[in-house]
Amino acid sequence: MILYAVTFEKLGKMRQQLAICRPNIDFQKKRHLHCTSMKKDVVFLLMKTLEALCITSPPSIEIEVPREKTFGDLSTPLAMGIAKVLKKPPKKIAEEIANKLQASYIFEKVEIAGPGFINVTFTQSYLHSSLQQLLSAEKSYLRENIGNGKKVLVEFVSANPTGPLHIGHARGAAAGNALCNLLEESGFKVDREYYINDAGRQVKLLGLSVYARYQQLLGCDVSFPEDGYRGRYIDDEAVALLAEKGEGYKETSFDLCGADITSWTYSRMLELIRTDLRRFGIKEFDFWVSEKEIFSRGEVRDAIESLKQNGLIYERDQAFWFRSTAFNDDKDRVVIKRDGEYTYFASDIAYHKNKLERGYDIIVDIWGADHHGYIPRIESVMQAFGYDITKFKVILVQMVNLMKQGEPFQMSKRAGTFVTLGEIIDLVGADITKFIFLTRKADSHLDFDLDVVTATSAENPVFYVQYANARISSILANARDQGIEAGQGADLGRLGESSELGLIKKLLLYPMVLENAARTLEPHRITFYLQELAGMFHTYYHDHRIIGADAELSRARLSLCKGIKIVLSDALAILGVSAPDKM
RNA sequence: GCGCCUGUAGCUCAGUCGGAUAGAGCAACUGCCUUCUAAGCAGUGGGUCAGGGGUUCGAAUCCCUUCAGGCGCGCCA
Known part of the structure; x- marks a missing residue:
């Protein structure tokens, strides 16, 4: 299990930040260490060791959590990685490194195992003082600033405003929301954006549908x-329209009243979407970008014109084509149809040009997986405007198979067999739904069986995690009633049992989990970590009395609980799931 | 036909630029409430990582290939 990898370039930067680069450093000195996370401490020491051994060319330093407890707390396959370059056997290199590392006060043990792994075990005092740091610094201790203020745009949901959101949109919403939170907490400056396809015939069709039902309500054929x-x-909209506007549109042709009805319905649909997202617990979007406005500001025309000037648009069969094959695409794409209308793709070009010009360092689009075929052509657009496609990331969110009693439940907006997000929230609950989505990686198929997820609590891992948090809240409240305040001058040295040390280690891994999730844009890793941490706590709780006769020990254990609660609630907040104090 | 994704325990899924004896939850079976929350804990069983080949110190992971499933290949939106 690799938790961290840095290139040597990055190490150079760290070295500058730490402002120490003498070889032969004194490993006994404490002052250079322990200003950051557990991982950084180890990477730093490894780096110093390599310097001291005059090893300057290794590709990367990886830090892993070994599967087996007997292999120590953290581990690095570093020696195997550089064996080839140094033309020395990995075990020999590992030995040299280990001998140096051994001297550091933070390690209880440094061992070599297998083909050349270096396994380290921390001293209890290191763990205790790290926990102390976590308790006093809380959030700031848990964060790795990997974003460095870089600007990220994340576009997600972006459902057509022609009806209520459904469960597929909900998955995209949960994923996007968690990702944005995660990136924000990792030091990125994040903007959340919803793109509204309000220019095409879909919205017009929406108005036409309501118009038809309205007339039918009034007995018109x-x-x-x-x-x-x-x-x-x-139907509901037609009834509402009648209630609000009266019979004024009766027998009026769509040509005359269609624009009114369409815009009336459209804004209500948009409001419905906003309401459902809010109820689902999705943070407000920073921008709602309207396709129609992109058109009316002339951006579509300008974007095509700009491509034309670069020789990337040509005419064939009375239509205009974008030469996307000049980049990564397998065929050129029509942007202006024979009838003179722009294609949908043309406004996508303009929209992505618009995104690019707003000066983001990273642009993330979250799409339904059925749109995967669009990636090459949008990448072509990026390149056509002179941008590097590495700053563009598409996250594909797979479909949700809605099930009922083990049977697939087919949904169709047009046919009207439809379960809305609002109904899911009422029936299942926002927390459960979000958590289940975030327990899988985005690009994997997912069965969402209404009967399973609403049935028993055991099927819902979210309770398991929330319950741990609530239990701790309850214990802390209990302690407070007895006049004991957690985290106040407790002697953490009293936490010497293996379960306690294991919990501390688990807490100290959290920053790496976050960092990895952010780096890979995969929030689901946090979900798995949460379940593991909650599990460890439940076991500990079961086996130990937190508040007992020994006041000192109680205070120490309460501090540990508080540390766990800090991490649990922090991680749940990032996932966008609530952390109730009582259940 | 071409392209992308997926294939890991009975089920749902994790498995980190290739790392040590492949994991979790659920389901099944067996125990645990006079206690700070039993929405909990402990234990048991369960595997040809779809199949085959290759790359190397080392492969679920990378490459090739076969099979199975999903999706995409419009002058639709």
Whole structure:
């Protein structure tokens, strides 16, 4: 299990930050260490050791958590990695490194195992003082600033405003929300964006559908549009329209009143979407970008014109094509149709140009996995405007298979067989739904069985984690009633049992979990960590009395509990899941 | 036909630029409430990492190939 890897370039930077680069440093000195996380302490020491051994060319330093407890607390395969370059056997290199490391006060043991792993075990005093740091610094101790203020734009959900959100949108919303929180907490400056496809015929069709139902309500024989939306919510909108606007549109042709009805319905749909997202616990979007406005500001025209000037647009068969094959795409794409209309892709070009020009360091699009075929053409757009595609990341969110009693439940907006996000929230709950989504990586298929997720608590891992937090809250409250305040001058040295030391180590791994999740854009790693930490706590709780006769020991254990609670609630907050104090 | 994704325990899924004896939850079975929250704990069983080949100190992970499933390949939106 690799938790950290740095290139030597990055190490150079760390070295500068730490402002110490003498070889032959005194490993007994404490002052250079312990200003940062457990991982950084180890990486720093390894780096110094390599310097002292005049090893200057290794590719990277990886820090892993070994599977087996007997292999120590952390481990590095470093020696195997550099064996080839140094033309020395890995075990020999590992030995030299280990001998040097041994001298550091933070290690109880430094061992060589297997083909050349270096396994380190921390001293109890190191663990105790690290826990103390966590308790006093809280959030700041848990953070690795990997973003460095870089600006990130994350676009997600972006569902057409032609109806309520459904469970597929919810998965994208949960993923995007957690990712944004995670990046923000990792030192990035994040903007959340929702792109509204309000220019095409879909919105017009929405208005037409409501118009038809409205006329039918008034007994007028207006035929329903063939591709119209047949969901029940359309009927509701027609009823609402009648209630609000009266019979004023009766027997009026769509040409005359269509614009009114469409915009009335459209804004209500958008409001519905916003409400559902809010109820789902998704943080407010910073920007709602309207496709229509991109058109009306002339950005589509300008974007195509700019490509044209670069010779990337040509005419064929009375249509205009973007030469995306000049980049990564397998065929050129039409941007202006034979009838003179722009294609959907044309506004996508303009929209992504717009994104690029806003000066972000990283642009993340979260799409439904069925759009994966669009990646090459959007990447082509990026390149056509002279940007590096490495700053563009697409996260594909796989479909959710909604199930009922083990059977697939087919949804169709047009057909009207539809379970809305609002209904899911009422039926299942926002926390459960979000947590289940975040327990899988985005790009994996997911069955969401309404009967399973609502049935027993055991099926819902979110309770398991929240319960640990609530238990601790309850214990802390209990202690407070007895006049004991956690974290106040406790002697953490009293935490000497292996379960206690194990919990401390687990807490100290949290910053690395966050960092890794942020680096890979995979928040689900946090979810797995949470379940492990909660599990360790439940076991500990079961076997130990926190508040007991020994006042000193009680205070120490309360401090440990507080540390666990800090991490649990922090991680849940990043996932966008609540951490109740009582359950 | 071409491209992308997926294939890991009965089920749902983790497994980190390739690392040590492949993990968790659920389901099944067996125990644990006079205690700070039993939405909990402890234990047991469960594997040809879809198949085959290659790369190397070392492969679930990388490459090739076969098979199975999903999705995408519009002058639709």
